[in-house]
Amino acid sequence: MHGFGALGVRKFTGILILIIGCLLAVPGWAQSKQNDDVYGAIAYSPLGGAYGYASAYRSRAEAEKRAVQECTARTDTGDCHALVWYANACGALATSAKAYGSGWGEDRSAAEYFALGECKKFDSECVVATWSCVANPEETAAELE
Numbered sequence: 549m550h551g552f553g554a555l556g557v558r559k560f561t562g563i564l565i566l567i568i569g570c571l572l573a574v575p576g577w578a579q580s581k582q583n584d585d586v587y588g589a590i591a592y593s594p595l596g597g598a599y600g601y602a603s604a605y606r607s608r609a610e611a612e613k614r615a616v617q618e619c620t621a622r623t624d625t626g627d628c629h630a631l632v633w634y635a636n637a638c639g640a641l642a643t644s645a646k647a648y649g650s651g652w653g654e655d656r657s658a659a660e661y662f663a664l665g666e667c668k669k670f671d672s673e674c675v676v677a678t679w680s681c682v683a684n685p686e687e688t689a690a691e692l693e
Contacts, residue, residue: 588682589633590641591615592648596623599641601680608633634659638681642667644674656681 588603589611600618605611612630619628632639632650639652640663647670651662660676667674 585635586682587611587633587635588637588639588680589615589630590639590650590678590680591619591628591630592641592643592650593619593623593625593628594648595627596625597643598622598625598628599643599678600628601639601641601678603680603682608635632663634682636682638679639663640679641677642674643677644671647671647674648677649674 585606587605587608587610588601589605589608590599590601591612592599598619600615600620600622602611602614602618605614612633615630616628620626631641631648632652634652637652637654638656638659639650640656640659642649642651642660642663644667647667649663649666649669651659651664651666653659653662656679659679659681663676663679664674
């Protein structure tokens, strides 16, 4: 039977410490990565046809709250609610006289595609009403009127 010997125990201990150190470092890295996320949201009022968006917030809750506030400032119907939220991505809202839909994606065109797809399930006359991006500093937000 072979034992570790003095040199083997040191190598084993060193490897074990390295493995434990790596395992302890991963949650810290994952947490710091999560904190780098930037959130956006779009809210909509089906009764008033108003919408609001929020970009560059540190949490989903903050972005949704701000989007609802922006929507509420545009209508007195009291039915604004967050439709879509996104982190490090883009969101869009498509509307028509009879329907609405929202979507998100890695870029503006993907978000618009999904929003139009959702809206057009109910009405073929849907158009993009607004979009917002927090993934690309060159794409920020726009109101299309």
